[in-house]
Amino acid sequence: MDWTRGKTIGRGSFATVSAALVHRTGEVFAVKSVEYSKSELLQREDKILSSIKCPHIVSYKGCDVTNENGKNMYNLFMEYVSGGAVSDVIQKSLLDEFTIKSYMRSIILGLEYLHLEGLVHCDIKGSNILIGLDGAKIADLGCAKWINEGKEMPISGTPLFMAPEVARGDDQGFAADIWAIGCTVIEMATGHPPWVDVIDPVSALYRIGFSGEVPEFPSFLSNEAKDFLSNCLRKDPKERMTATQLLKHPFLDSHSKQIQNLFRHNSPTSILDSDFWDSMGETESPLNLTHIGYLNSNSPIERLKRLSCPITPNWTINDDWVTIRCEQHAIATTSGSDSVWVSDDEEAEELYEGSSDELVNNYFRDINSICSISTSRRDCNSFSRRDFVRSSNVTKHEHFMLSFSTILLEL
Numbered sequence: 001m002d003w004t005r006g007k008t009i010g011r012g013s014f015a016t017v018s019a020a021l022v023h024r025t026g027e028v029f030a031v032k033s034v035e036y037s038k039s040e041l042l043q044r045e046d047k048i049l050s051s052i053k054c055p056h057i058v059s060y061k062g063c064d065v066t067n068e069n070g071k072n073m074y075n076l077f078m079e080y081v082s083g084g085a086v087s088d089v090i091q092k093s094l095l096d097e098f099t100i101k102s103y104m105r106s107i108i109l110g111l112e113y114l115h116l117e118g119l120v121h122c123d124i125k126g127s128n129i130l131i132g133l134d135g136a137k138i139a140d141l142g143c144a145k146w147i148n149e150g151k152e153m154p155i156s157g158t159p160l161f162m163a164p165e166v167a168r169g170d171d172q173g174f175a176a177d178i179w180a181i182g183c184t185v186i187e188m189a190t191g192h193p194p195w196v197d198v199i200d201p202v203s204a205l206y207r208i209g210f211s212g213e214v215p216e217f218p219s220f221l222s223n224e225a226k227d228f229l230s231n232c233l234r235k236d237p238k239e240r241m242t243a244t245q246l247l248k249h250p251f252l253d254s255h256s257k258q259i260q261n262l263f264r265h266n267s268p269t270s271i272l273d274s275d276f277w278d279s280m281g282e283t284e285s286p287l288n289l290t291h292i293g294y295l296n297s298n299s300p301i302e303r304l305k306r307l308s309c310p311i312t313p314n315w316t317i318n319d320d321w322v323t324i325r326c327e328q329h330a331i332a333t334t335s336g337s338d339s340v341w342v343s344d345d346e347e348a349e350e351l352y353e354g355s356s357d358e359l360v361n362n363y364f365r366d367i368n369s370i371c372s373i374s375t376s377r378r379d380c381n382s383f384s385r386r387d388f389v390r391s392s393n394v395t396k397h398e399h400f401m402l403s404f405s406t407i408l409l410e411l
């Protein structure tokens, strides 16, 4: 598969995650990379991720080895999840209890799947939970292990999220993930991990493993939420609820129908996905997407396809810009509040003469309630990232931006 690496979207302790693009289809995906000589853990993650499939876990898309700047790199391809990690989201604004419930329901459905498959995640925490338009997804199976690997595998994970039996080095089973779920609820509600007053990982492990304390519950949470926490944060792992039991706890169950309605929609692969637009017209998602109107799904595709641009896209992302260039410059852009051009190619433009207003109206109806894109016609093959982040919901704009670039490259 020919692909191009784009902007770095995350850095973990051992790997770098970048956005990337498939040349042939224009599909956007995420690639986790590390030097081949240090790729043992990433190859293990590859093996685990490729063996599972669940809508609440980031999906596997393949792997390869590249030579970049004289170094061999091992690359693991995954679905790109547009909203980023929960730990980053809460740095911008804390989550309310309703949103925590929504995310938790997806996360625990993913965890239930892993546990039924015999896998312990071993590193549940906010930075390993990604937010997509269809809810939260578990990521980073780099520490995961099969339950029957038992003591052959070393204890792994993040000290502040470790259960007492893990901190003592006794055991790391399914119940350890449940403890980490409790810690993640605290992180989502307060903006920081539990045990705020510990000064280093060693004292954290000692306190968690031997003090007999449990993390402090945020006082502002509802009684239901506190009860949920108390069922996750039991010192004795045998007393903790299982993922299946947690799904029936009133904290998650009471709103499950409402939440399912909100997350009913699949994440669109492009903005021409009619379900995406139709659903957005009906309801707001918990990410507070504003109403963005309906799209007449058929005619724009047909008409856009008439552009028949033989695409050799050059797609780059850096900190401020997403630039999409095509051989014939056939590209959609907008100038100011309500005008959209589909191309800066004269021949292609002729095709649209007399119809571009209609096209614009069908294709980008209510676009200004998403964001105001003010790229001028002059730079019509560039989209300014700054323009997308101007209004409040960056996540939504980033998603839109990538969906948008996807369609353009699909044409």
Ligand SMILES: Nc1ncnc2c1ncn2[C@@H]1O[C@H](COP(=O)(O)OP(=O)(O)OP(=O)(O)O)[C@@H](O)[C@H]1O
Pocket (backbone or CB within 6 Å): 009, 010, 011, 012, 013, 014, 015, 016, 017, 030, 032, 058, 078, 079, 080, 081, 082, 084, 085, 127, 128, 130, 139, 140, 141, 142
């Ligand atoms: N599929 C994805 N889509 C979007 N962003 C992602 C994706 N995977 C990872 N990221 C981003 O990259 C960051 C690091 O990824 P990840 O946790 O997998 O790396 P790691 O090296 O295993 O980290 P850790 O330090 O937890 O071991 C995440 O917190 C997230 O911001």
